[in-house]
């Protein structure tokens with residue numbers, strides 16, 4: 001695969017394109033747009049998780065309500081304790097039962113307090129999430145417009161470079177162009193680099209035996225960075 005002036009010219013046009021791409025990619029407009037987009041994408045899952053949590057809390061509440069009910073009924077039986085004792089009931093037995101009811105009430109009270117804390121935390125989280133969602137919706141709307149504006153502002157320049165590259169590209173061996181394009185897509189840039197002494201730009205050295213294959217302007221792929229290296 002020989003290097004050619006056309007290929008180098010193609011690459012120098014491509015460098016302009018890349019500069020614009022990088023400028024757009026690192027822009028505040030894109031960052032804010034992507035941030036809002038990611039938030040919105042994750043929002044549905046988060047909302048589902050919050051709904052699920054709310055259902056769990058509700059189930060816990062129902063469970064506690066049932067236990068309060070049951071305990072209240074058990075306590076109601078004590079309304080007739082005097083009569084029962086007069087009828088010869090065993091006081092010790094009722095004392096023991098009363099203690100166990102009291103323990104049950106204490107435990108319900110503790111669980112109720114924990115549930116209230118959890119509900120408050122969930123409500124607070126939901127409130128924050130709602131505020132965030134409103135803010136992010138606005139950011140998404142604003143910055144998708146700004147991001148588009150930024151891209152549009154480069155559109156003509158990008159079009160001109162693309163046209164020029166297309167023209168130069170026609171003069172390059174399609175196989176070589178394909179290799180170049182693939183590497184470019186893999187974010188290797190510059191793709192074609194001159195050997196610097198006995199080193200590639202990435203620092204990997206080209207031993208003498210390998211340097212021989214660079215004769216006649218032949219490009220050799222660097223084993224380290226996979227760039228196409230040629231000898232000037």
Ligand SMILES: [Zn+2]
Pocket residue numbers: 200201202203204222223224225226227
């Ligand atoms: Zn290299």
